[in-house]
Each structure stands twice: as structure tokens, then as C-alpha cells.
Amino acid sequence: MTLRLPAFEKALRRRVRAEVRKSRVLRRQARRARRRWWLNPAWLAFGYGAFLIGALVTKIAPAGHEFAARMAVVCLWFLGTLATNSAALAATLGDGARNWCLQLLPFGDTEVFRIQWRQHVRSSSWWLLFYAPFAVSLVAPRITDWRLLLAGVGFLLLQALCARAIV
Known part of the structure; x- marks a missing residue:
């Protein structure tokens, strides 16, 4: 069962985006993952x-x-x-x-x-x-x-x- 709390999800997405922006390795991994989704x-x-x-x-x-x-x-x-x-x-x-x-x-x-x-x-x-x-x-x-x-x-x-x- 999945229950959703939109405010928590939005805050979590913001925090993850901020961490990805700070780290060069995470940015590279995110870019690779976006390109590879169709595989x-x-x-x-x-x-x-x-x-x-x-x-x-x-x-x-x-x-x-x-x-x-x-x-x-x-x-x-x-x-x-x-x-x-x-x-x-x-x-x-x-x-x-x-x-x-x-x-x-x-x-x-x-x-x-x-x-x-x-x-x-x-x-x-x-x-x-x-x-x-x-x-x-x-x-x-x-x-x-x-x-x-x-x-x-x-x-x-x-x-x-x-x-x-x-x-």
C-alpha cells in the first residue's frame, strides 16, 4: 500500500535536487540514468x-x-x-x-x-x-x-x- 503526502514529497524532491546540483558525480550519474531509461x-x-x-x-x-x-x-x-x-x-x-x-x-x-x-x-x-x-x-x-x-x-x-x- 502506498500513501502519499504531497508536501513531504515536494520537500524531498527539492532536497534531492539541491544535493544533485552540489555534487558533480551525482550530476553525471543522473545524466547517465536519464539517457539510459529506454534501455x-x-x-x-x-x-x-x-x-x-x-x-x-x-x-x-x-x-x-x-x-x-x-x-x-x-x-x-x-x-x-x-x-x-x-x-x-x-x-x-x-x-x-x-x-x-x-x-x-x-x-x-x-x-x-x-x-x-x-x-x-x-x-x-x-x-x-x-x-x-x-x-x-x-x-x-x-x-x-x-x-x-x-x-x-x-x-x-x-x-x-x-x-x-x-x-
């Missing part, structure tokens, strides 16, 4: 996996059914990451009735759940930025009318928002 193995696996799966589905699908196969991959990819995010949320939810530490807090279970739910929705909504290019890269070669493409992206966005509301 995270999880992000690389996600990106390469998307293109490899798209290429594989295009080669395996029977002639004339590539579009349906690509849309199926997009839906399966979406549902897989949705299940992963939901499992992460369920693993981090605090149960105040069984955890005595949570009973000592000055707010109830509903407030704790509201905080965790907001964090989950905010963090998982970033996945929408990855679904749209993935769907476009899989589906766009077969679409000649851009209105169909926009309708497909809109459908994907609607599906994502509905799934987030249900979970």
Missing part, C-alpha cells in the same frame, strides 16, 4: 515483442484473413496487459480488517482503496499510449479508408476505458 529490458521486450508478434501473425494467417488475425492479436495483447495490471493491483490492495497496522491509520479502508485505485488507473492508463501505435502498426497496412482506422483506434480506446472501469 530497460521490460520496455525493449514490449516493443520488440509487439513487432515480432505482428510480423509472425501476418506470415501465419491464411490469405485474406490477415486483418482479423491482427485485430485478434491486438485484443489478446490488450487483455494480457490488463490481466497483469489487475493482478498487480490485487496484490497491493490492503485489507484493513485483517491487517492491524492499517487499523491504526486515521482514515478508513475506503480512503485507502480510493488512493490505490487512483494510482492504478493513472499508471495503467499510460498503456493506452502503447496500444494505439501497436494497433496502427498491425492494422494500418490493410486499411485504405482512414475513417475505418480512426474507428478502430476509437474502439480500442473505448475497450480500454471500459475494461479499466470494470476492473
Whole structure:
């Protein structure tokens, strides 16, 4: 469970920035870390996996059914990451009735759940930025009318928002 105190976080960020500004070694490390964020193995696996799966589905699908196969991959990819995010949320939810530490807090279970739910929705909504290019890269070669493409992206966005509301 993560509880936030914005004033403390802001003060801590200021203090860390001041320490980084003072130290030449810390500045160099921070610069290296900023440049290297995209080399995270999880992000690389996600990106390469998307293109490899798209290429594989295009080669395996029977002639004339590539579009349906690509849309199926997009839906399966979406549902897989949705299940992963939901499992992460369920693993981090605090149960105040069984955890005595949570009973000592000055707010109830509903407030704790509201905080965790907001964090989950905010963090998982970033996945929408990855679904749209993935769907476009899989589906766009077969679409000649851009209105169909926009309708497909809109459908994907609607599906994502509905799934987030249900979970």
C-alpha cells in the first residue's frame, strides 16, 4: 500500500535536487540514468515483442484473413496487459480488517482503496499510449479508408476505458 503526502514529497524532491546540483558525480550519474531509461529490458521486450508478434501473425494467417488475425492479436495483447495490471493491483490492495497496522491509520479502508485505485488507473492508463501505435502498426497496412482506422483506434480506446472501469 502506498500513501502519499504531497508536501513531504515536494520537500524531498527539492532536497534531492539541491544535493544533485552540489555534487558533480551525482550530476553525471543522473545524466547517465536519464539517457539510459529506454534501455530497460521490460520496455525493449514490449516493443520488440509487439513487432515480432505482428510480423509472425501476418506470415501465419491464411490469405485474406490477415486483418482479423491482427485485430485478434491486438485484443489478446490488450487483455494480457490488463490481466497483469489487475493482478498487480490485487496484490497491493490492503485489507484493513485483517491487517492491524492499517487499523491504526486515521482514515478508513475506503480512503485507502480510493488512493490505490487512483494510482492504478493513472499508471495503467499510460498503456493506452502503447496500444494505439501497436494497433496502427498491425492494422494500418490493410486499411485504405482512414475513417475505418480512426474507428478502430476509437474502439480500442473505448475497450480500454471500459475494461479499466470494470476492473
